[in-house]
Amino acid sequence: MTIAKEEEADQDPLNGVPPKYHQYAKVFGEEEFNKLPPYRHYNIGIKLTEEGSLNLPLYSMTDAKSATLKDWLRDVLKAGKIHPSKLSISSLVMFVPKKDGSHQLVVDYCHLNNQTKKNVYPLPCPDNLMAQLCGAKVFTRLDLQWGYNNIQIKEGNKWKTMFQTKYGLYESLVMTFGLTNTPAAFQHFMNKLFKDLLNVCIIIYLDDILIYSKDDVTHTQHVHEVLKQLMENQLFCKASKCTFHITSMKYLGIIVSGKGFSLDQLKIQAVKDWPTPTKIKEVQSFLGFANFSCWFIANFSHMARPLHNLVKNDIPWMWDKREQGAFQNLKNSITNTLVLCHADPTKPYFLEMDASGAALGSILSQCQEDGCLYPLGFLLESFKGAEQNYDMHYKELLAIIQSFEYWRIFLEGTLHPITVFTDHHNLEYWKESQTFNCCHAQWHLLLAGYNFQIVYCPGKQSGKPNALSRWLDHANIPPELQSMLPEPIFANIAFVLPEKSYNAKLSLP
Numbered sequence: 022m023t024i025a026k027e028e029e030a031d032q033d034p035l036n037g038v039p040p041k042y043h044q045y046a047k048v049f050g051e052e053e054f055n056k057l058p059p060y061r062h063y064n065i066g067i068k069l070t071e072e073g074s075l076n077l078p079l080y081s082m083t084d085a086k087s088a089t090l091k092d093w094l095r096d097v098l099k100a101g102k103i104h105p106s107k108l109s110i111s112s113l114v115m116f117v118p119k120k121d122g123s124h125q126l127v128v129d130y131c132h133l134n135n136q137t138k139k140n141v142y143p144l145p146c147p148d149n150l151m152a153q154l155c156g157a158k159v160f161t162r163l164d165l166q167w168g169y170n171n172i173q174i175k176e177g178n179k180w181k182t183m184f185q186t187k188y189g190l191y192e193s194l195v196m197t198f199g200l201t202n203t204p205a206a207f208q209h210f211m212n213k214l215f216k217d218l219l220n221v222c223i224i225i226y227l228d229d230i231l232i233y234s235k236d237d238v239t240h241t242q243h244v245h246e247v248l249k250q251l252m253e254n255q256l257f258c259k260a261s262k263c264t265f266h267i268t269s270m271k272y273l274g275i276i277v278s279g280k281g282f283s284l285d286q287l288k289i290q291a292v293k294d295w296p297t298p299t300k301i302k303e304v305q306s307f308l309g310f311a312n313f314s315c316w317f318i319a320n321f322s323h324m325a326r327p328l329h330n331l332v333k334n335d336i337p338w339m340w341d342k343r344e345q346g347a348f349q350n351l352k353n354s355i356t357n358t359l360v361l362c363h364a365d366p367t368k369p370y371f372l373e374m375d376a377s378g379a380a381l382g383s384i385l386s387q388c389q390e391d392g393c394l395y396p397l398g399f400l401l402e403s404f405k406g407a408e409q410n411y412d413m414h415y416k417e418l419l420a421i422i423q424s425f426e427y428w429r430i431f432l433e434g435t436l437h438p439i440t441v442f443t444d445h446h447n448l449e450y451w452k453e454s455q456t457f458n459c460c461h462a463q464w465h466l467l468l469a470g471y472n473f474q475i476v477y478c479p480g481k482q483s484g485k486p487n488a489l490s491r492w493l494d495h496a497n498i499p500p501e502l503q504s505m506l507p508e509p510i511f512a513n514i515a516f517v518l519p520e521k522s523y524n525a526k527l528s529l530p
Contacts, residue, residue, distance in 0.1 A: 038260050041241065045248040049260045057101040057194060058171045059255055063210040065196045065203070066175040067182070068138040086116055090186055093126050098191075105191055112184045115462045127199060128184045129462075131469045134201035139472065142205040144434045146366050147273050150224045157233035158279035159240040160270050163247070164262035168228030169203050171256055172196040172210060199466055204434040214254060215247070223247060226430065231272050240266060273430050291382075291401035292356050297348065298340070305332050311351050324350050364397050369437035372424055373478070376416035379403055383424040385431065400427050417448050422464055425471055432471060439473035448475060 034049045098105075113129045165171070173195055174182055182193040182200070196203055204227055211225045222243040224231050232247055234240035244265070251258065264270060269278035298304045308328055327347040330336065364370075365387060371394055374383035380403045386394040402423055404416065411419065421441055425432055432439055 034260055036260055037263065037265070039265050042244065042248055042265070045252050048248055048251050048256070048258055050257070058173055060173060061210070063206065063213065064173040064175045065178070065200070065206040067133075067178045067200070067202070069136045069181070070138055087187065089116070090114070090126065091188060094186065094188060094191070101194065105189055112182075114184050114186055117463050117466065127462075127466055128182075128193070128197065129466065129469070130182075130197075130199045130201070131465065133181060134199075134469055137201050140202035140205035140209075140434075141436050142209045142434075143366050143436065144204060144208050144430075145224070145226055146364060147226070147275075147430045150226065150273070151275060151277070153220060153224055154233055154277055156235055157277075158268060159234050159237050160267055160272075160277065161232040161240065161244050161265045162263060162270060162272065163230040163232070163251075163258050165228035165230070166257045166259045168211075168256070169196045169198055169207055172207060199469060201470070201472075204470075208434075215250065218243075218246060218250075226273060229273070231277075237266060291399040292352060294401075295352060297345065301332055301338060304328055307348070307351075308332065311355060321354075324354065364431050366431075367436060370397075370432060370435060370439045371442065372421075372428075372432075372439055372473075373442045374417075374420045374424055375443070376413065376420040379409065381416065381420035381423060383420060383427075385424070385428050397431070398428065400424060402427075414448060417443060418464065421475075422467055425467065425473075432473075435472050437472075439471060441473055441475045442478040443475060 034051065035043055035046060038049060112131075112133055114126055115129055117125050117127050174193060179192045179194060182197070183190055184193075185191075196206065208225075208227055211227070212219065215223055215225060219225070222232055222234055222239075224233070230247065232240070232243050234243050269276065271277070292310075295307065298307055308325065311325065324347060327343045328351075331339070331344060368387045371386045371388070372383060373386065374381065376382075380401060383400045385397045385400075387397060389395050400423070404411070404419075408416070408419065421443075
């Protein structure tokens with residue numbers, strides 16, 4: 022068994038870096054990174070809501086994993102990023118598999134996070150970040166090498182990061198992935214560090230840096246300024262993950278170029294790609310989704326009438342120009358009307374979702390001034406490979422996880438809990454204590470990084486994501502009722518009121 026290093030070393034650390042930036046070779050080197058970072062004013066603290074035991078039984082490990090764990094402990098002890106501890110409060114460690122077949126050792130801070138006061142420093146609004154790129158024609162993207170590890174834990178707080186292994190107790194000296202306040206603390210640090218360049222030539226989302234300029238000459242100057250700041254503050258990049266002086270690139274899931282970008286077109290791709298129905302059930306699914314737009318589209322009823330007529334009892338199937346025209350007009354209206362709103366990080370997010378045998382569908386929304394939920398974007402993903410054979414409780418949880426990952430730039434570090442609506446009780450399965458396999462461990466750690474609650478929503482009230490998920494559903498797998506999700510995550514609500522009534526009861530900030 023092999024373990025992944027925090028960053029695998031490049032054979033040539035400067036490969037891909039233009040020669041004019043080689044004076045900043047330390048930024049792309051490995052030697053300096055493998056040391057304890059300097060003391061900074063923004064070293065992270067961990068404030069607990071209450072003092073309580075964090076002790077848990079050890080996860081079992083094979084002999085191969087135990088040997089790998091011992092090697093990992095030796096390496097990070099040598100780098101000075103952890104040291105032995107004698108206290109009795111600790112979290113657990115586990116191995117998470119990577120795509121290349123190696124394994125990454127991580128600490129499960131779920132219980133610590135539940136007792137940690139949340140840092141409400143806001144993450145940047147992606148819409149606002151993109152707006153800064155107007156007129157830019159040249160771009161450079163820098164990816165910080167394990168950026169979180171570049172911040173120390175404050176003195177007096179390190180004991181809270183303690184983790185236990187069969188070889189002893191250790192505590193982290195640096196900020197790590199998995200701590201609930203890591204994203205907010207790191208964003209605060211980066212914003213202060215580059216405050217003179219923000220809104221001028223740089224946008225920063227956590228450890229992702231984008232430098233932008235109107236011409237190549239100015240861009241060279243801007244890149245020099247950023248790399249100089251990184252070198253002076255002992256922050257490091259991995260050259261193989263950086264791109265320099267390009268005219269088109271993908272940033273935060275959006276294609277950016279000198280010609281501009283279209284954020285909303287990416288958000289509504291699921292609707293634009295909806296295939297032409299071939300049977301009554303598929304028409305019903307489309308109408309179930311489209312009906313939510315009736316409040317926002319002029320003449321919706323008239324436009325949808327040919328499709329509604331088609332699903333009436335005793336009406337033979339006939340798909341002609343009239344039906345195709347209605348279908349296409351509805352798609353155009355949904356994707357072109359002002360249904361999609363810009364995300365507001367000060368407001369709560371609502372995630373509606375459903376999983377079927379072949380696909381998952383979800384909609385991210387926020388409540389607006391009229392008390393109604395308005396969508397920010399749609400997601401449709403077909404299950405791939407082994408996922409198609411998952412039981413429904415796996416698929417429902419995977420729908421939440423993939424939605425969180427897809428909208429990470431909105432949902433990570435939210436001020437308010439994300440309300441997740443689901444129409445299946447299968448998620449109850451994950452409330453039970455159980456031994457996690459490697460896949461479960463990955464999911465568990467990912468979910469621990471989000472602030473959310475789950476609300477049961479009966480199937481008839483979740484028609485929008487239900488319709489999305491059933492696009493590709495040619496072989497539904499019947500639900501099989503078989504703690505990934507701890508009890509506090511589930512809202513104590515027996516049912517959900519219809520959307521408008523529920524929204525009316527929301528207390529907007």
